[in-house]
Amino acid sequence: MRSFFPRYLLAVPALAGSLALLASNPNAPTVAPDPDNAGLKLPAGFGALKVAETGGRARHIAVTPQGIIYVKLNKVKDGKGILELHPQANGKATAVSGFGDYGGTGMYEKNGYLYASSDHAVYRYKLDAKGEVTDPTKPELLVRGLKVGSQHESKSIVLDNADNLYVNIGAYANACQEQDRTRGSKGIPNCPILDSAGGIWQFKADKLNQRYPDGIRYATGLRNVVGLDWNPQDNQLFVMQHGRDQLSDNWPQFYTEKQSAQLPAECLYALKKGDNAGWPYLYYDQLQHKKMQGPEYGGDGKKEATGNYIDPAAAYPGHMAPDGLLFYTGTMFPARYRNGAFIAFHGSWNRAPEPQAGYYVVFQPFKDGKPSGQWEVFADNFSGSVEKTASGRADHRPCGLAQGPDGSLYVSDDQKGTIYRIVYNAKK
Amino acid sequence: MTFKQAFLALALAGGVLSLQAQHRPAPKKTSTKANPAMAASLTRGAVVYKNVCITCHMADGGGVPNMNPPLSKTSYVLGDKAKLAHIVLAGLAEPIEIDGNDYKQHMPAQNYLTDQQIADVLTYVRNNFGNKASAVQVAEVKAVRATLPK
Numbered sequence: 329m330r331s332f333f334p335r336y337l338l339a340v341p342a343l344a345g346s347l348a349l350l351a352s353n354p355n356a357p358t359v360a361p362d363p364d365n366a367g368l369k370l371p372a373g374f375g376a377l378k379v380a381e382t383g384g385r386a387r388h389i390a391v392t393p394q395g396i397i398y399v400k401l402n403k404v405k406d407g408k409g410i411l412e413l414h415p416q417a418n419g420k421a422t423a424v425s426g427f428g429d430y431g432g433t434g435m436y437e438k439n440g441y442l443y444a445s446s447d448h449a450v451y452r453y454k455l456d457a458k459g460e461v462t463d464p465t466k467p468e469l470l471v472r473g474l475k476v477g478s479q480h481e482s483k484s485i486v487l488d489n490a491d492n493l494y495v496n497i498g499a500y501a502n503a504c505q506e507q508d509r510t511r512g513s514k515g516i517p518n519c520p521i522l523d524s525a526g527g528i529w530q531f532k533a534d535k536l537n538q539r540y541p542d543g544i545r546y547a548t549g550l551r552n553v554v555g556l557d558w559n560p561q562d563n564q565l566f567v568m569q570h571g572r573d574q575l576s577d578n579w580p581q582f583y584t585e586k587q588s589a590q591l592p593a594e595c596l597y598a599l600k601k602g603d604n605a606g607w608p609y610l611y612y613d614q615l616q617h618k619k620m621q622g623p624e625y626g627g628d629g630k631k632e633a634t635g636n637y638i639d640p641a642a643a644y645p646g647h648m649a650p651d652g653l654l655f656y657t658g659t660m661f662p663a664r665y666r667n668g669a670f671i672a673f674h675g676s677w678n679r680a681p682e683p684q685a686g687y688y689v690v691f692q693p694f695k696d697g698k699p700s701g702q703w704e705v706f707a708d709n710f711s712g713s714v715e716k717t718a719s720g721r722a723d724h725r726p727c728g729l730a731q732g733p734d735g736s737l738y739v740s741d742d743q744k745g746t747i748y749r750i751v752y753n754a755k756k
Numbered sequence: 757m758t759f760k761q762a763f764l765a766l767a768l769a770g771g772v773l774s775l776q777a778q779h780r781p782a783p784k785k786t787s788t789k790a791n792p793a794m795a796a797s798l799t800r801g802a803v804v805y806k807n808v809c810i811t812c813h814m815a816d817g818g819g820v821p822n823m824n825p826p827l828s829k830t831s832y833v834l835g836d837k838a839k840l841a842h843i844v845l846a847g848l849a850e851p852i853e854i855d856g857n858d859y860k861q862h863m864p865a866q867n868y869l870t871d872q873q874i875a876d877v878l879t880y881v882r883n884n885f886g887n888k889a890s891a892v893q894v895a896e897v898k899a900v901r902a903t904l905p906k
Contacts (some may be wrong), residue, residue, distance in 0.1 A: 385822075402822070402856070442828060465832065478849070478850075478851050478860040478861060478862055479823070479860060479861050479862065506840070507865070508862050508864065509861075509863075509864045510847075510864035511864070511868065513864075527825060538856060573811075574811065577811050677812075677814070677820040677823070677824070678811060680810045680811050680814055680815060681806060681810050681811075719814075719815070719816065720814060720818075720820070721816070721818065725821075743821070
């Protein structure tokens with residue numbers, strides 16, 4: 329759920345009526361944060377509560393206009409791959425049911441449909457006026473037969489405003505080497521993975537049984553995208569790429585362990601149809617602000633990349649694993665947050681023996697649909713402590729982001745399955 | 757392993773156990789103190805671990821959820837040494853499940869390591885992260901390498 333469209337409200341008068349009532353009621357209870365803000369560190373004026381403990385691998389989440397929370401589980405739990413949580417008066421939520429006998433990551437709600445993905449297919453479920461799935465056992469199969477390997481399996485999804493569905497198909501490799509992740513192994517020329525993965529594919533959001541030939545490769549050269557969102561301000565797709573791993577592991581002659589922990593950047597890209605971000609041939613060095621030739625393709629840590637590849641819109645430190653991206657359109661948070669981006673950094677592993685990093689939600693200010701100004705850590709301490717962040721043994725790992733009808737920010741955690749809700753209670 | 761060898765191994769293990777039982781107040785690291793070759797192997801193995809394994813399996817041997825398996829108290833590490841050496845030499849392409857968790861990331865072959873380095877690092881892994889198991893010998897690694905295509 330992103331915003332209310334006036335025509336949508338008009339089309340559903342009963343719903344519009346109840347929503348207007350909610351919005352206009354000055355006595356509506358404000359959601360009380362947990363006394364410890366759910367263990368999170370937040371900017372002044374913000375609070376957080378644990379909405380639910382699902383106990384599952386909670387990947388992406390969606391919140392309907394009625395406040396129902398849908399959680400996609402990475403692995404089926406008790407036969408359910410999607411959990412349905414209903415809001416309570418105190419701001420928390422109760423799991424009422426589950427459905428979908430497949431694990432996966434994608435979960436998105438738009439215009440009365442709930443969209444969900446397994447690691448090789450995309451489904452949708454019709455929602456009724458209460459925001460509940462009408463027939464949980466009979467989803468419509470939109471897309472099937474998507475490539476999946478043993479890494480970067482998540483088929484993250486988002487829709488634009490013209491009934492197009494965008495699906496990440498992650499590259500099932502680190503850098504398209506002859507021998508994956510193997511020291512010194514060269515890159516395969518004209519990386520064959522890019523035919524069917526390593527990019528964003530566009531399908532129709534309302535057409536059944538689509539396969540690769542029915543879609544188009546919207547953008548390529550993207551190693552793996554988990555967090556993605558449609559920017560309503562400039563009507564454009566933004567994605568967060570997981571940058572490549574193991575620069576010093578596999579190319580110790582070119583990179584120190586320290587360089588390998590910082591590089592390459594995790595990149596935010598603004599995509600247009602036909603864009604190529606350059607994986608596996610290049611990576612982005614956020615310290616030099618340059619596109620660098622990958623060592624698998626003749627790079628040496630110093631050689632800049634050549635070719636017609638796009639630059640990132642913004643770049644972040646390496647390996648922090650951006651798994652959620654959300655453009656905030658609500659009015660609950662102070663005005664500076666509106667139309668900016670929240671990014672959930674799942675947290676690193678490929679920084680050892682250097683300390684790990686991430687495990688937090690970042691805010692990236694935007695102006696006129698473009699990143700503007702320095703990013704900042706917004707919600708921290710999902711890990712539980714500085715030591716747990718450094719060791720990578722985090723208690724919680726933020727993954728999915730969603731905006732509630734009142735402008736609350738929901739965050740899922742795929743380590744323990746906690747669902748967080750961040751609210752702003754101070755006077756604006 | 758033949759039945760005779762297995763019996764011998766069991767008898768040896770029993771002997772070691774009863775030996776330890778007799779020396780109850782003995783300090784923890786009796787076995788390495790009594791065995792300088794193993795102590796040296798552990799020291800060398802720690803270096804290999806830090807240079808090669810730590811990126812994926814992490815400093816505490818706990819691995820990475822959903823990707824790289826933990827090395828503590830798993831049958832992969834504590835079980836058949838030949839199978840363990842095979843994983844290091846040939847890599848592991850298939851996803852595995854440990855305690856209900858899937859680990860899917862492809863492990864690359866580390867066949868550029870010497871037999872000695874592999875024996876050392878496996879001995880190190882089998883005696884760290886809460887593990888306690890016999891040393892891996894160079895000859896055991898060499899035997900596995902001989903079965904692999906050049």
